[in-house]
Amino acid sequence: MIVLKFGGSSVADAACMRQVAGLVKAALPKSPLVVLSAMGKTTNGLFDAAKAAESGDLTLAMERQRALMASHRQAASDLFAGSVPESLDVALTDLFGELELLLRGVALLRELSPRSMDAIASLGERLSTRVFAAFVGGAWVDARKVLRTDQVFGEAIPQPAAIRALAAEHMKPLLGAGQVVVTQGYIGATEDGLTTTLGRGGSDYSAALFGAALGAEEVQIWTDVEGVLTCDPRIVPEALPLSELSFAEAAELAAFGAKVLHPATIQPAVEAGIPVTVRHTQKPEGRFTTISAEVHTGRPITALASRGPVTVLTVSSTRMLAQSGFLARLFEVFGRRGVSVDLVATAEVSVSLTVEADVPLKPLIEDLSAFAKVEIHEGRAIIAAVGERLKSTPGLGSKLLTALGDINVEMISMGGNEINLSLVVKVESTHEALRRLHRVLVGGIS
Numbered sequence: 209m210i211v212l213k214f215g216g217s218s219v220a221d222a223a224c225m226r227q228v229a230g231l232v233k234a235a236l237p238k239s240p241l242v243v244l245s246a247m248g249k250t251t252n253g254l255f256d257a258a259k260a261a262e263s264g265d266l267t268l269a270m271e272r273q274r275a276l277m278a279s280h281r282q283a284a285s286d287l288f289a290g291s292v293p294e295s296l297d298v299a300l301t302d303l304f305g306e307l308e309l310l311l312r313g314v315a316l317l318r319e320l321s322p323r324s325m326d327a328i329a330s331l332g333e334r335l336s337t338r339v340f341a342a343f344v345g346g347a348w349v350d351a352r353k354v355l356r357t358d359q360v361f362g363e364a365i366p367q368p369a370a371i372r373a374l375a376a377e378h379m380k381p382l383l384g385a386g387q388v389v390v391t392q393g394y395i396g397a398t399e400d401g402l403t404t405t406l407g408r409g410g411s412d413y414s415a416a417l418f419g420a421a422l423g424a425e426e427v428q429i430w431t432d433v434e435g436v437l438t439c440d441p442r443i444v445p446e447a448l449p450l451s452e453l454s455f456a457e458a459a460e461l462a463a464f465g466a467k468v469l470h471p472a473t474i475q476p477a478v479e480a481g482i483p484v485t486v487r488h489t490q491k492p493e494g495r496f497t498t499i500s501a502e503v504h505t506g507r508p509i510t511a512l513a514s515r516g517p518v519t520v521l522t523v524s525s526t527r528m529l530a531q532s533g534f535l536a537r538l539f540e541v542f543g544r545r546g547v548s549v550d551l552v553a554t555a556e557v558s559v560s561l562t563v564e565a566d567v568p569l570k571p572l573i574e575d576l577s578a579f580a581k582v583e584i585h586e587g588r589a590i591i592a593a594v595g596e597r598l599k600s601t602p603g604l605g606s607k608l609l610t611a612l613g614d615i616n617v618e619m620i621s622m623g624g625n626e627i628n629l630s631l632v633v634k635v636e637s638t639h640e641a642l643r644r645l646h647r648v649l650v651g652g653i654s
């Protein structure tokens with residue numbers, strides 16, 4: 209079997225869904241499992257509605273609910289030329305009724321817990337898959353019956369062993385040549401049946417998890433670009449498509465901000481040895497990227513990515529000069545406070561590290577101040593150059609830094625692995641820095 213995952217822009221309206229239906233039809237001999245995102249920007253709409261309800265503005269929340277209802281009903285009506293089957297009509301009415309109840313509850317309490325947010329966010333994928341499954345006459349599977357997760361609402365951790373067993377029970381019997389099985393990306397459930405989500409952009413991850421659980425031949429990620437490019441084409445229009453990427457390169461690019469793949473996507477596929485391809489829904493005959501265990505590109509730099517804003521913390525302690533245990537003490541604080549650290553650069557008595565911009569700094573600083581001085585620099589971005597021969601190519605580092613010219617590099621991290629060189633710059637310099645580095649990338653480095 210194969211997994212085909214279609215992102216939000218691929219199922220944004222009836223015309224897009226027709227295109228997707230054509231691709232799914234072509235995949236029928238391969239027993240497809242179709243994993244869908246919410247239509248277009250529906251998830252953003254659901255977040256906005258939930259926030260409006262939380263602030264007590266039920267009128268605005270309901271306006272947003274009605275806008276979503278109108279766009280889904282319009283898509284259904286267009287797909288069925290005005291005669292929407294009763295079962296779909298009832299399903300949509302039920303789902304929008306559920307959304308209304310949830311929003312009213314949030315507005316009454318003026319409280320939006322991550323658990324309530326997940327219940328609301330889940331509606332996007334549940335709606336899109338209902339419409340699409342009805343259109344293609346496919347079997348609809350509630351992903352929450354299969355994608356078992358822990359209880360960390362908003363960023364739930366999947367449980368692969370349980371998912372394998374549940375996929376065998378609820379999905380495998382429906383799969384077969386000539387059959388379409390449709391399910392939701394992004395959403396899952398705890399053992400107690402509480403709805404969870406895998407975090408924004410999580411449908412890619414769902415696709416890989418289902419693929420691994422079912423032993424898929426391939427996981428296809430269908431989106432709005434011709435595969436993974438050398439950089440985000442919205443920032444660097446001359447970015448080039450990559451026909452192949454190694455698992456390690458893809459994982460690194462995703463982790464450092466290449467939105468085209470959710471950072472965790474690659475892991476289940478790597479473990480199961482399943483190739484992942486990234487393809488353009490509107491240009492199915494065009495170029496695409498294959499990411500697989502067999503691929504070793506051997507390139508000095510394959511692609512660039514960026515992530516920001518991040519905060520740089522520089523922690524120094526002269527008292528620790530020539531004493532052992534400084535790093536242990538430092539990281540104990542981050543571990544205890546549950547703050548994950550991205551980049552680290554060390555000197556004798558000081559350490560610079562980056563954390564996400566939304567990390568609560570106050571408790572962290574309080575703890576660190578007990579033994580060190582802390583400087584905080586907000587509004588920074590990480591730029592990552594990724595390539596299999598990055599570290600072993602002489603002169604590459606100096607070429608990259610030279611290309612940046614007057615853009616100040618505040619931190620450099622290399623060596624954690626062979627394939628990533630990360631630089632920290634001010635967030636407002638990110639786009640220009642990427643454009644300058646991209647010229648080095650395409651200029652060729654032997």
Ligand code: ADP
Nearest residue numbers: 215216217431433436437439440442466467468
């Ligand atoms: P989907 O809704 O299909 O999941 P996303 O918007 O999440 O699509 O991801 C696709 C987008 O990722 C592209 O439109 C592009 O702007 C962005 N992107 C960022 N980095 C890259 C890259 N290296 N290659 C291709 N696309 C990238």
Ligand code: ASP
Nearest residue numbers: 245251394408409410411
């Ligand atoms: N619909 C979700 C989001 O917008 C998940 C996804 O599209 O991957 O984040």
Ligand code: MG
Nearest residue numbers: 215409467468
């Ligand atoms: Mg995405």
